[in-house]
Amino acid sequence: MAQQQYDIIIVGSGAGGGMATYQLANAGLKVALVEAGAYYDPAADTQRTQLRYPWESPRRGASTRLRPFGDFNACIGGWELDGEPFTNKGDTDFRWWRARMLGGRTNHWGRISLRFGPLDFQRKDIDGLGENWPIGYDDVKPYYDKVDKLIGVFGSNEGLYNDPDGFFLPAPKPRLHELFYINGARKLNVPVIPARKSILTKRINNERGVCFYCGQCSRACSIHADFSSTTALIYPALRGGQIDLYTNSMVREVTTNAEGKATGVAFINKETRQEQHLQGRIVVLAASACSSARILLNSKSPQHENGLGNSSGHVGRYLHDSTGASRAAFLPDLMNRDMYNEDGVEGMHVYTPWWLDNKNLDFPRGYHLEIGGGMGMPAYGFGFAVNQYNEFLGERVGGYGNALRDDVRKFYGARLSIACRGESVPQYDNYCELDPTVVDEWGIPVLRFNYHWTEHEIKQARHMQDFMEELLEASGGILLGTKPGADQDYGLTKPGEIIHEVGTTRMGMDARSSVTNEYGQLHDADNVFVVDAGTFVSQADKNPTWTIMALSWRTCDYIVDQIKQQNL
Amino acid sequence: MKTLNRRETLKSLLLAPLAGGIIASTGCATSTGAAARMNWTALPDSYSYGRTAVEMQTDAELMQESYFREHELLTIAVLCDIILPSDHANGGALDAGLPDFVEFIVKDRTNFKLPIRGGIAWLDVYAIEHFGADFINITEAQRLTVCDRIAYPDVTDAQLQAGISFFALMRNLTLTGYYTTAAGFKDLGYQGNTPNVWDGVPAAVLQRHGVAYEAEWLAKCVDQSRRDIPAQWDDDMKLIS
Numbered sequence: 001m002a003q004q005q006y007d008i009i010i011v012g013s014g015a016g017g018g019m020a021t022y023q024l025a026n027a028g029l030k031v032a033l034v035e036a037g038a039y040y041d042p043a044a045d046t047q048r049t050q051l052r053y054p055w056e057s058p059r060r061g062a063s064t065r066l067r068p069f070g071d072f073n074a075c076i077g078g079w080e081l082d083g084e085p086f087t088n089k090g091d092t093d094f095r096w097w098r099a100r101m102l103g104g105r106t107n108h109w110g111r112i113s114l115r116f117g118p119l120d121f122q123r124k125d126i127d128g129l130g131e132n133w134p135i136g137y138d139d140v141k142p143y144y145d146k147v148d149k150l151i152g153v154f155g156s157n158e159g160l161y162n163d164p165d166g167f168f169l170p171a172p173k174p175r176l177h178e179l180f181y182i183n184g185a186r187k188l189n190v191p192v193i194p195a196r197k198s199i200l201t202k203r204i205n206n207e208r209g210v211c212f213y214c215g216q217c218s219r220a221c222s223i224h225a226d227f228s229s230t231t232a233l234i235y236p237a238l239r240g241g242q243i244d245l246y247t248n249s250m251v252r253e254v255t256t257n258a259e260g261k262a263t264g265v266a267f268i269n270k271e272t273r274q275e276q277h278l279q280g281r282i283v284v285l286a287a288s289a290c291s292s293a294r295i296l297l298n299s300k301s302p303q304h305e306n307g308l309g310n311s312s313g314h315v316g317r318y319l320h321d322s323t324g325a326s327r328a329a330f331l332p333d334l335m336n337r338d339m340y341n342e343d344g345v346e347g348m349h350v351y352t353p354w355w356l357d358n359k360n361l362d363f364p365r366g367y368h369l370e371i372g373g374g375m376g377m378p379a380y381g382f383g384f385a386v387n388q389y390n391e392f393l394g395e396r397v398g399g400y401g402n403a404l405r406d407d408v409r410k411f412y413g414a415r416l417s418i419a420c421r422g423e424s425v426p427q428y429d430n431y432c433e434l435d436p437t438v439v440d441e442w443g444i445p446v447l448r449f450n451y452h453w454t455e456h457e458i459k460q461a462r463h464m465q466d467f468m469e470e471l472l473e474a475s476g477g478i479l480l481g482t483k484p485g486a487d488q489d490y491g492l493t494k495p496g497e498i499i500h501e502v503g504t505t506r507m508g509m510d511a512r513s514s515v516t517n518e519y520g521q522l523h524d525a526d527n528v529f530v531v532d533a534g535t536f537v538s539q540a541d542k543n544p545t546w547t548i549m550a551l552s553w554r555t556c557d558y559i560v561d562q563i564k565q566q567n568l
Numbered sequence: 569m570k571t572l573n574r575r576e577t578l579k580s581l582l583l584a585p586l587a588g589g590i591i592a593s594t595g596c597a598t599s600t601g602a603a604a605r606m607n608w609t610a611l612p613d614s615y616s617y618g619r620t621a622v623e624m625q626t627d628a629e630l631m632q633e634s635y636f637r638e639h640e641l642l643t644i645a646v647l648c649d650i651i652l653p654s655d656h657a658n659g660g661a662l663d664a665g666l667p668d669f670v671e672f673i674v675k676d677r678t679n680f681k682l683p684i685r686g687g688i689a690w691l692d693v694y695a696i697e698h699f700g701a702d703f704i705n706i707t708e709a710q711r712l713t714v715c716d717r718i719a720y721p722d723v724t725d726a727q728l729q730a731g732i733s734f735f736a737l738m739r740n741l742t743l744t745g746y747y748t749t750a751a752g753f754k755d756l757g758y759q760g761n762t763p764n765v766w767d768g769v770p771a772a773v774l775q776r777h778g779v780a781y782e783a784e785w786l787a788k789c790v791d792q793s794r795r796d797i798p799a800q801w802d803d804d805m806k807l808i809s
Binding site: 045047064152171201212339341376396398401 | 611612615616617618620622623626627630631650651652653655656669672673676677715719720721722735736739740742743744745746747748749750752753755756757758759760761762763764765766767768769770772773774776777779780781785786788789790791794795796797798799801805806807809
């Protein structure tokens with residue numbers, strides 16, 4: 001069979017790869033989309049988990065190794081994959097979630113869709129730490145605008161400088177516990193605004209449905225009323241035509257020629273275990289920050305001895321994840337609630353963006369607060385420690401018999417929780433590299449992580465803990481558990497745990513200290529691009545997905561333009 | 569030891585002493601329990617809810633695995649029945665198939681295997697020592713006496729701590745198993761998991777809790793009567809449709 005020559009080979013089908021597929025295929029280019037996992041359709045009854053009742057599962061939604069976020073969660077993958085290890089060096093404890101399915105991690109994310117603000121692109125100018133981006137908000141704003149309109153995101157225009165306005169769909173009304181949070185935040189002069197999430201509270205086109213408020217975005221939406229790469233980008237792109245989809249295809253390396261330019265990719269067909277090659281004019285990596293770095297590091301050739309794009313030695317460097325910490329409270333005001341359907345959209349309807357000035361604080365970067373609670377659907381774990389809050393009421397904890405039914409109803413939904421997500425400071429010494437001795441089941445060298453939080457993140461976590469206590473108490477809550485102290489880094493999550501890892505192929509103007517230019521184009525090979533979060537110079541106190549898609553679109557416009565100018 | 573047949577719609581095990589029960593060698597000559605037989609609704613043998621081939625294989629293997637002895641499953645059934653009895657309009661643990669759920673979840677979450685097996689053994693030793701027979705073979709009143717001693721975490725008696733931990737685990741599994749069934753949903757009054765249009769907290773509920781929606785906030789929220797009208801914005805990012 002004659003070898004097919006593609007215009008574009010895209011590796012990975014998540015937010016960045018999905019957007020690239022949509023844009024480049026619609027530009028009339030012949031695209032190969034290569035995904036390490038299987039095909040996925042959330043509406044197919046063989047794959048659907050949305051609107052299932054807990055008793056449809058023998059474990060009632062409990063987590064499994066293959067679905068660590070619960071066995072109704074849409075995302076197939078997890079912290080550990082059979083046959084695909086990674087390693088940590090020394091006392092590093094990096095966590096790495098990988099999806100293995102069409103759409104990647106867009107199948108389970110929280111749909112929180114926040115633009116970076118003007119300050120987020122120039123942090124070094126503000127606090128002298130890290131590096132500035134080579135681009136600013138004005139460069140990305142037109143793409144945020146277009147992403148808003150193409151994908152759909154609800155929210156509200158608040159005129160906040162560093163949390164920019166957008167083309168928002170209207171927000172869902174707050175739930176009851178969220179009204180208590182709003183009141184609490186107001187008492188402390190902490191801002192609270194409608195959440196910003198890529199869920200269709202209003203129709204945007206005739207292809208995708210409008211949210212029916214099951215609160216199950218994490219199970220993937222069968223009517224495509226939330227954003228996942230598959231339902232919002234890849235399916236529409238596939239309907240357009242010139243795309244060959246390669247699933248269960250694990251890319252090992254980008255192949256290059258004597259001039260050091262990419263010629264295509266080599267991948268393992270996981271069904272046959274055979275290696276295959278694809279030929280293409282342009283390779284677009286969107287395998288996730290760490291997986292794309294791994295592919296580049298494994299793409300060694302005489303022209304690229306340290307791996308493709310790695311003449312600077314920066315591939316894998318500046319790996320960083322968002323920080324996280326959380327706390328919960330019992331809300332006595334919400335005991336014995338009236339029952340009504342409060343599923344709403346998945347997760348929070350309101351949130352608090354970063355509101356303080358770090359000049360007055362002992363840590364350099366901010367965080368936002370995500371609000372949890374409500375009368376969610378019972379699943380495995382519901383009813384555990386059923387009447388533990390009796391201790392706050394002077395009543396006895398424990399027991400048995402029908403009285404427990406009253407306890408279940410008494411405390412159902414009487415809870416308020418906060419999760420903080422913050423910005424860390426990228427470090428040269430936090431990085432992933434190839435493990436010199438370990439390969440995966442396909443024989444591909446695996447990643448080894450080196451990562452330690454610094455005092456910046458630990459001090460930030462301490463502030464998170466202090467403020468969460470104040471907010472929960474101001475909202476009428478009785479704090480649950482104990483506040484983690486210095487010995488536990490104030491409850492700071494492990495690096496990687498927030499699944500916002502970025503920075504491994506960062507962009508910059510100086511080829512000696514960055515891997516790509518502002519368009520995600522490798523300094524060392526002009527027909528290779530990175531459109532995942534690897535190019536992020538710094539991960540703001542915002543979730544990365546909206547910026548991944550805006551930058552991917554921007555890169556695609558650049559690619560199309562460069563092809564027209566015959567530079568590619 | 570006899571393995572259990574999973575192919576019944578109503579499970580029925582005789583609440584009678586087994587010759588050479590696992591712990592008790594004496595003292596179980598008479599069955600004095602109030603119920604001569606434990607009956608419970610059987611849960612399905614297989615499930616279909618969007619599984620991958622690997623998941624189907626894993627779950628089929630779990631279903632096939634035999635872990636509990638009949639005596640242990642009977643003890644689980646008796647405990648589930650004590651924790652959520654069937655003398656209730658919405659049914660109890662046995663009506664909701666709890667012994668089957670506990671059996672599955674203990675096989676699935678293997679860190680429960682030892683605590684449940686060891687807990688049952690502890691319970692039998694305790695029952696023999698204090699009442700002369702395995703837990704399932706003492707009288708109902710005696711069983712409740714034992715439960716009264718181990719059902720509360722504020723009890724400080726060192727001799728009871730293992731039993732208290734075991735009972736707490738059994739209570740957790742029983743409640744979670746029950747409230748994740750249709751009967752449990754009814755008992756709780758849960759009304760979700762169905763397509764609907766969220767339009768805020770009902771007015772009476774707001775009033776009861778002394779909270780209200782601010783007009784300024786509501787202005788940012790969706791007008792559900794216009795949800796199907798395609799979104800359009802002006803150049804100032806204002807929604808105009």
